Amino acid sequence: MDSVLASAGGRTELPRSLLRTMQRQFEFVQEVVERERKLQRQLAGTIVAPVDAIFDLLEESGATLRRQAEALESAGRALEDAAGLMKLQAQLFERTIGALRQPTELAKAAAGLERRAKQGEPRKPRAAAGRKARESAASKPKARQSARRKPRQGAAGKPKARQGASRKPRQGAAGTTRR
Numbered sequence: 001m002d003s004v005l006a007s008a009g010g011r012t013e014l015p016r017s018l019l020r021t022m023q024r025q026f027e028f029v030q031e032v033v034e035r036e037r038k039l040q041r042q043l044a045g046t047i048v049a050p051v052d053a054i055f056d057l058l059e060e061s062g063a064t065l066r067r068q069a070e071a072l073e074s075a076g077r078a079l080e081d082a083a084g085l086m087k088l089q090a091q092l093f094e095r096t097i098g099a100l101r102q103p104t105e106l107a108k109a110a111a112g113l114e115r116r117a118k119q120g121e122p123r124k125p126r127a128a129a130g131r132k133a134r135e136s137a138a139s140k141p142k143a144r145q146s147a148r149r150k151p152r153q154g155a156a157g158k159p160k161a162r163q164g165a166s167r168k169p170r171q172g173a174a175g176t177t178r179r
Helices: 002-008 013-111 130-139
Strands: none
Touching: none
């Protein structure tokens, strides 16, 4: 710029004042352009901010879903372990009951009482119990010896109801109901 002023010669004051005015206008234009760029960045940031927030939320949701899936896998494994332990506990319980029942079954067999049928098996017929029953069974002819009695026949050929079958239950000593 100074070279332009020097070539103008003696009239340096006019071009210098013009030059200063042009420099101010140039500075103002630069300032306006910078403000406009700043405003554009702010506007773009304001427009894009909700989109960024949505992506952040989606990213967090994905991480949350992954943690939930891992927790469900862990819970599933824990349930499998618990089910296995419960099966083992049931087996041990059944074996314990069998071991505890064995002396009772042996005592029943020794006394000639009916043995308890296992689950799914029909009950065995009841054997005559006691000395009198054994003696009376020994004195009867073989054809009449039977573990079961035939039902009594009524006049119409129908079985009679057992006496006392329709009685009310009696109260036991501890307040329990017995038949």
